Amino acid sequence: MHSKWRLIQSGTSYTLKGVVLLIFIFPFLWMIMTALKTFPETMVFPPRLLPAMPQWSNFVTAMQSGPFVTYTINSVIVTVSIIILQMVIMIPAAYAFAKYKFKGQPLLFALVLLAFMIPGQVTFIPVYLMLADWGIIHTLLPQILPFAANAFGIFLLRQYFMQVPTEIIESARLDNASEFKIMLKIMVPMSVPALATIGLFSFVSHWNDYFWPLVMTDSMNVRPLTIGIAMLRETEGISNWNIIMAGNVVLVLPILLAYLFSSKQIVKAFVYSGIK
Amino acid sequence: MASIEFKKVTKSFGDSTVIEDLDLMIEDGKFTVLVGPSGCGKTTLLRMIAGLDPQTSGAVLIDGKDVSHTAPGQRGVALVFQNYAIYPTMSVRENIEFGLKNNKVSKEERKELVESISATVGLSDYLDRKPSTLSGGQRQRVALARAMVKKPAVFLMDEPLSNLDAKLRVHMRIELIELHKKLGSTFVYVTHDQVEAMSMADTIVLMNKGEIQQEASPDTIYREPNNLFTAQFVGVPPMNTAPLGKDGASFGFRPESAALTRSATDAWFQYKGVIMTREMLGSETIYHVKGDRYTFMIKCYEDLFAVDEPVYVGVPADKLFFFGADEKRIAKNAPGYQAYLDWLRRQVDE
Numbered sequence A: 001m002h003s004k005w006r007l008i009q010s011g012t013s014y015t016l017k018g019v020v021l022l023i024f025i026f027p028f029l030w031m032i033m034t035a036l037k038t039f040p041e042t043m044v045f046p047p048r049l050l051p052a053m054p055q056w057s058n059f060v061t062a063m064q065s066g067p068f069v070t071y072t073i074n075s076v077i078v079t080v081s082i083i084i085l086q087m088v089i090m091i092p093a094a095y096a097f098a099k100y101k102f103k104g105q106p107l108l109f110a111l112v113l114l115a116f117m118i119p120g121q122v123t124f125i126p127v128y129l130m131l132a133d134w135g136i137i138h139t140l141l142p143q144i145l146p147f148a149a150n151a152f153g154i155f156l157l158r159q160y161f162m163q164v165p166t167e168i169i170e171s172a173r174l175d176n177a178s179e180f181k182i183m184l185k186i187m188v189p190m191s192v193p194a195l196a197t198i199g200l201f202s203f204v205s206h207w208n209d210y211f212w213p214l215v216m217t218d219s220m221n222v223r224p225l226t227i228g229i230a231m232l233r234e235t236e237g238i239s240n241w242n243i244i245m246a247g248n249v250v251l252v253l254p255i256l257l258a259y260l261f262s263s264k265q266i267v268k269a270f271v272y273s274g275i276k
Numbered sequence B: 001m002a003s004i005e006f007k008k009v010t011k012s013f014g015d016s017t018v019i020e021d022l023d024l025m026i027e028d029g030k031f032t033v034l035v036g037p038s039g040c041g042k043t044t045l046l047r048m049i050a051g052l053d054p055q056t057s058g059a060v061l062i063d064g065k066d067v068s069h070t071a072p073g074q075r076g077v078a079l080v081f082q083n084y085a086i087y088p089t090m091s092v093r094e095n096i097e098f099g100l101k102n103n104k105v106s107k108e109e110r111k112e113l114v115e116s117i118s119a120t121v122g123l124s125d126y127l128d129r130k131p132s133t134l135s136g137g138q139r140q141r142v143a144l145a146r147a148m149v150k151k152p153a154v155f156l157m158d159e160p161l162s163n164l165d166a167k168l169r170v171h172m173r174i175e176l177i178e179l180h181k182k183l184g185s186t187f188v189y190v191t192h193d194q195v196e197a198m199s200m201a202d203t204i205v206l207m208n209k210g211e212i213q214q215e216a217s218p219d220t221i222y223r224e225p226n227n228l229f230t231a232q233f234v235g236v237p238p239m240n241t242a243p244l245g246k247d248g249a250s251f252g253f254r255p256e257s258a259a260l261t262r263s264a265t266d267a268w269f270q271y272k273g274v275i276m277t278r279e280m281l282g283s284e285t286i287y288h289v290k291g292d293r294y295t296f297m298i299k300c301y302e303d304l305f306a307v308d309e310p311v312y313v314g315v316p317a318d319k320l321f322f323f324g325a326d327e328k329r330i331a332k333n334a335p336g337y338q339a340y341l342d343w344l345r346r347q348v349d350e
């Protein structure tokens, strides 16, 4: 009697989880399957999920329809530079906000919070004008420099740093460690989950960014993958879904991989900071 | 190796002054215990020596040198925190080695030092473990080893045993005393537990509200307390004290200095009461005796009385202490002493 009830319970639970999973996975699945179809297969009615014969050549077609090597390199350079720059600025800033008392600290921190509440859409015109003024529009810098300081990252990391007992830092000072060393050898290793989370969010949002590079670039050789793939529609025609989806698979693959590698740290970060 | 001296030291946090114009000399190579009730400024004093929270004014001297402008890492001091403050992401070995690395000690020398110190504190088998896998006592040892390996001239410890269970605490006490003998460096040990202070110290510095009440050997602190506060702080249970009823003075005696009897005796001070409670502690028993004027705690080594039994408390003259209205103890050879003694005798006769 009891075990039957439990069976129904766990059965329901698994079914519901399965439904939710399907809702999330289906678009990805459809994208991947479409990328492997022939053009007529994308048009059949009723639609079929699986292609008769996977068309790997779609990827080649997509990648050959424009300077995709350049796009990819640009995307990688931009995203990696942003993440490195952000870390370099964020770690000392968060450390100072979390563990130092200095004049004007509350005001400066309020400014940081303010910065992360202002949407990019408000600032892009003045930023564009300024960067154009500096004469760097035809380089990758306009896609990197405006994101060097990650206000949300500073905020999150500060919360994380505040939970590190001050005695640990004082012990390190008594062990004759410089402030730089304390950050590098004590604070950073203790905050790997938070740093992984911030890094991943940064990676996803800048790898996927479309609006900013669209505004800030004026030539092929500085454009990232997102724009390249959006332009597939122009070069391949609006309805060539198999090719467009092949391009999209290439675009999201690094994100899926990054998430797979860092998911454990991310869960840890949320558990630790009490958000979960 | 190094003495520590405070000269007219004041420490304020914002508007509140915690320590004012404090003078103190901590002798080289001695085991000095800072003891006092919670919030009296022990940790503050220790942190000033370490340089973590420098004094607001005055000077702190280590080995005769003013260290007011010396960074914590350059003072030749090591501090063991109450919560150990071990670096959680480093292995035990890395924890012990961190200070040496920062001081640019060569690799071979580091290896040698880490191995000899970890053998001393019994951590040899745990060098590659992460702190999270260690027990409380083992973490304590990591903290000690980390402090010892730097061969500091001054060893500071802030209630290092308070997180351990009673048995381990007694064991570690003995180990620390032995460690002090072996190293011969200056130890400054903070505790709010007066038993710990009495059992470990060469010199006790008893503090209250940021002021030093008495600075003496455990023996002197116990037998010749400077003032009422010291008398009431030291001893388990502490000294019985009560108003004398003359000049605002008080008298007192140690719980073990009194004898309990069923009939009156010719003790100098005699008081009739009833036993309210009885605490049997094994070798001794503590009776709580209440009369119509005073209540006293009496410690006996024989368990002869029962609750509700009427008894006489008797104290010989040479075991009585007197404190003036300023709460200072009146010495036996001081002018007022005999008068108070006589006054107390007459009180009882009435």
Ligand SMILES: Nc1ncnc2c1ncn2[C@@H]1O[C@H](COP(=O)(O)OP(=O)(O)OP(=O)(O)O)[C@@H](O)[C@H]1O
Pocket: B013, B018, B036, B037, B038, B039, B040, B041, B042, B043, B044, B045, B191, B192
């Ligand atoms: N950072 C600080 N800011 C403000 N006040 C402080 C600070 N640190 C200590 N105090 C105050 O100074 C006084 C002495 O504190 P301290 O920590 O030295 O006490 P303690 O003797 O070590 O007590 P305990 O036995 O509870 O550890 C307390 O009244 C405390 O509130």
Ligand SMILES: [Mg+2]
Pocket: B042, B043, B044, B158
């Ligand atoms: Mg304290």
